[in-house]
Amino acid sequence: MLRTEQFTINIGPQHPSTHGGLHVEAVMDGEFIVDAIVHLGYVHRSVEKIAESRTYPQYVPYTSRLDYLASHLPTLGYCQAVEKMLGVAVPERAEYIRIIMAEFSRIASHLLFIGSCAIDLGATTGLIYCLRDRERIMDMFEMTSGQRLIASYMRIGGVSEDLPDTFIPAARSFIADFPEMIAEYDGLIIGNEILQARLKGVGRLNADDAIAYGVSGPNLRACGIDYDIRKAEPYGIYDRFDFTVPLAENGDSWDRLLVRMEEMQQSIHIIEQALNQLPEGEVKAKVPRIIKPAEGIEVYHRIESSKGELGYYIVADGGEKPYRLHVRAPSFINLMVLPMISKGGKLQDIIANIATLDPVLGESDR
Amino acid sequence: MEHFFLNIAHSLIVWLMGLGLSSKGADLVLLIVQWICIVAIVTINVIVLIWLERKVAGFMQQRLGPNRLGPAGMFQTIADAIKLLTKEDIIPSAADRIIFRTAPIFFIIIAVMLYVVLPMGDGMQIVDLNVGVFYFISVASLSTICLLMAGWGSNNKWSLLGAMRSVAQMISYEIPLAFSLLGVIMIAGSLSLSDIVAAQNNIWFIILQPVAFITFFIAATAELNRGPFDMPEAEQELTAGAYTEYTGMRWALFFLAEYTNLVAVSALASTMFLGGWHGPWLPSWIWIIIKTYLVMLIFMWMKWTFPRIRMDHLMSFSWKVLIPVTLANILVTGAGIQFLAGMGW
Numbered sequence: 001m002l003r004t005e006q007f008t009i010n011i012g013p014q015h016p017s018t019h020g021g022l023h024v025e026a027v028m029d030g031e032f033i034v035d036a037i038v039h040l041g042y043v044h045r046s047v048e049k050i051a052e053s054r055t056y057p058q059y060v061p062y063t064s065r066l067d068y069l070a071s072h073l074p075t076l077g078y079c080q081a082v083e084k085m086l087g088v089a090v091p092e093r094a095e096y097i098r099i100i101m102a103e104f105s106r107i108a109s110h111l112l113f114i115g116s117c118a119i120d121l122g123a124t125t126g127l128i129y130c131l132r133d134r135e136r137i138m139d140m141f142e143m144t145s146g147q148r149l150i151a152s153y154m155r156i157g158g159v160s161e162d163l164p165d166t167f168i169p170a171a172r173s174f175i176a177d178f179p180e181m182i183a184e185y186d187g188l189i190i191g192n193e194i195l196q197a198r199l200k201g202v203g204r205l206n207a208d209d210a211i212a213y214g215v216s217g218p219n220l221r222a223c224g225i226d227y228d229i230r231k232a233e234p235y236g237i238y239d240r241f242d243f244t245v246p247l248a249e250n251g252d253s254w255d256r257l258l259v260r261m262e263e264m265q266q267s268i269h270i271i272e273q274a275l276n277q278l279p280e281g282e283v284k285a286k287v288p289r290i291i292k293p294a295e296g297i298e299v300y301h302r303i304e305s306s307k308g309e310l311g312y313y314i315v316a317d318g319g320e321k322p323y324r325l326h327v328r329a330p331s332f333i334n335l336m337v338l339p340m341i342s343k344g345g346k347l348q349d350i351i352a353n354i355a356t357l358d359p360v361l362g363e364s365d366r
Numbered sequence: 367m368e369h370f371f372l373n374i375a376h377s378l379i380v381w382l383m384g385l386g387l388s389s390k391g392a393d394l395v396l397l398i399v400q401w402i403c404i405v406a407i408v409t410i411n412v413i414v415l416i417w418l419e420r421k422v423a424g425f426m427q428q429r430l431g432p433n434r435l436g437p438a439g440m441f442q443t444i445a446d447a448i449k450l451l452t453k454e455d456i457i458p459s460a461a462d463r464i465i466f467r468t469a470p471i472f473f474i475i476i477a478v479m480l481y482v483v484l485p486m487g488d489g490m491q492i493v494d495l496n497v498g499v500f501y502f503i504s505v506a507s508l509s510t511i512c513l514l515m516a517g518w519g520s521n522n523k524w525s526l527l528g529a530m531r532s533v534a535q536m537i538s539y540e541i542p543l544a545f546s547l548l549g550v551i552m553i554a555g556s557l558s559l560s561d562i563v564a565a566q567n568n569i570w571f572i573i574l575q576p577v578a579f580i581t582f583f584i585a586a587t588a589e590l591n592r593g594p595f596d597m598p599e600a601e602q603e604l605t606a607g608a609y610t611e612y613t614g615m616r617w618a619l620f621f622l623a624e625y626t627n628l629v630a631v632s633a634l635a636s637t638m639f640l641g642g643w644h645g646p647w648l649p650s651w652i653w654i655i656i657k658t659y660l661v662m663l664i665f666m667w668m669k670w671t672f673p674r675i676r677m678d679h680l681m682s683f684s685w686k687v688l689i690p691v692t693l694a695n696i697l698v699t700g701a702g703i704q705f706l707a708g709m710g711w
Contacts (some may be wrong), residue, residue: 122674
């Protein structure tokens with residue numbers, strides 16, 4: 001009998017498929033994974049600590065840098081948290097614009113998810129088609145805020161500026177072309193037998209474990225749990241829109257992919273309704289330049305980000321800066337199940353698992 | 367035009383004999399010239415192929431591909447070659463230096479050796495071995511050892527994983543590769559590549575052996591380490607697999623050899639299944655170029671479309687699907703030959 005031994009390989013922090021500075025220490029038995037240890041902190045920028053030395057409005061741009069793939073969503077969460085502290089009412093038009101931008105962010109993030117999922121599994125061309133369509137959303141963000149990736153468009157009390165005239169035609173043409181794009185991804189990526197074989201049954205997460213670990217977002221809904229904060233605890237004006245929460249059953253990588261595909265269609269549906277209902281009016285409420293929430297006000301506000309439950313916990317001490325700010329980052333918590341779902345799989349499975357858990361390291365390391 | 371290269375070779379021999387060389391000496395000089403020609407063919411093909419692959423990838427991904435240097439970016443490959451030549455040559459301190467250094471050299475030598483038996487036109491074959499197909503397959507299988515050398519010599523876990531994958535993959539896929547060629551050999555009744563081409567005078571073997579062509583194509587993709595079977599390299603998983611530690615020209619030699627193999631295997635596919643150099647109007651050597659490039663375009667199309675298959679799926683596909691199918695193909699071919707012989711064909 002030959003003597004065999006386990007060995008450790010470091011997947012990352014410099015690795016093509018770790019989506020940033022993720023370091024997974026994998027204990028391998030040949031091609032099989034015996035254990036995986038996730039090391040985080042390579043992109044730690046102390047975003048939470050910075051909040052303590054910035055005034056409330058000054059902190060808005062930092063939130064864009066949390067989840068830079070869907071930059072409107074973390075900004076939306078922060079602005080709504082501060083509005084909750086102050087009790088500011090946001091103008092109607094601003095609410096609608098926020099919904100449109102948030103849902104476009106979700107689509108942009110999910111498009112990149114599908115593209116990076118394809119390229120992590122070796123289908124280089126799949127990425128380019130998703131990026132091509134994501135570019136159109138980025139162009140729309142550029143129209144509104146001048147920034148493509150980290151837009152910082154939302155403000156406490158509304159949005160920074162009204163939509164330009166070019167925005168609504170661009171958004172409508174994107175919505176019109178969307179079924180065609182989905183058909184293309186179905187043909188090139190989703191319908192591919194090799195890709196299906198690589199994802200089906202891989203990295204299965206059962207519902208109980210998902211709840212125990214605090215997994216949220218599409219990863220949770222892929223396990224069959226109907227939990228979407230847009231429905232469970234509607235924030236903003238989400239209660240006015242008609243949409244369904246896509247669910248899957250098995251909780252494997254394939255389901256995580258399918259749930260996101262379906263979620264994009266629902267987002268398009270929401271944007272369509274919001275564009276039709278978009279009222280005229282102000283886009284920013286009158287908010288004093290120096291915000292001083294009273295001492296002892298604590299607020300926790302959560303939104304459904306593209307990655308899951310994104311929460312902000314802010315404590316005020318009566319000054320113009322937060323006393324403490326904490327971000328409940330969905331990527332960080334979702335990533336914690338990676339060792340559990342990867343054990344016993346193969347090296348190629350852990351790549352698929354990282355890709356389908358969809359972590360953003362800027363958010364999980366903060 | 368048909369006998370352009372043959373005439374050159376003939377006049378070379380006449381000229382050499384005129385200089386007072388014996389006929390054996392003249393043949394020896396001709397052989398050396400032919401070797402130089404092969405190296406030239408390989409180099410030119412690789413330069414064109416790298417450019418073509420980038421253009422094809424660009425076309426499929428809705429981008430332009432290289433477009434700055436020369437017409438349509440044609441000189442990009444040359445610029446890349448210069449860059450690679452001037453790069454620092456890093457040998458990891460923990461590497462097994464002899465194995466690490468010799469692996470790329472053996473890899474390219476083996477790739478070039480394949481061209482000896484390939485008929486590149488009517489009568490244009492350096493050596494017409496009577497076991498040509500056997501020679502080709504056995505030499506091609508040697509490249510596994512070079513990949514294992516590269517993986518082992520690098521003393522890197524990624525490299526070793528890549529090398530181990532490549533060994534498992536190549537051993538599994540050589541069997542269906544050889545089996546799928548057996549049907550053709552049975553019909554042609556010869557292992558010599560020139561005889562096989564001659565047997566396709568009336569009908570191409572792709573029509574008689576469609577299943578064999580498909581299985582050959584799949585097995586050849588795995589044999590060439592190209593997508594969706596690029597396990598040993600597997601950029602997204604193994605960073606660069608067996609080539610992780612290689613830099614500069616050593617890495618370029620691997621790259622060169624992979625494309626050299628691609629040309630050789632595509633040429634073999636067109637020789638075995640697509641009628642070799644047979645074709646109307648144009649000279650025979652142009653026909654083989656056209657057919658080889660068409661086969662290569664299909665290889666590129668596959669590479670840039672499919673995701674990478676998983677290692678265990680790869681193995682089970684070979685042993686559970688490809689090998690039974692090729693065996694059944696041999697059985698049917700044999701029965702068909704016997705039946706037709708009984709009918710008096």
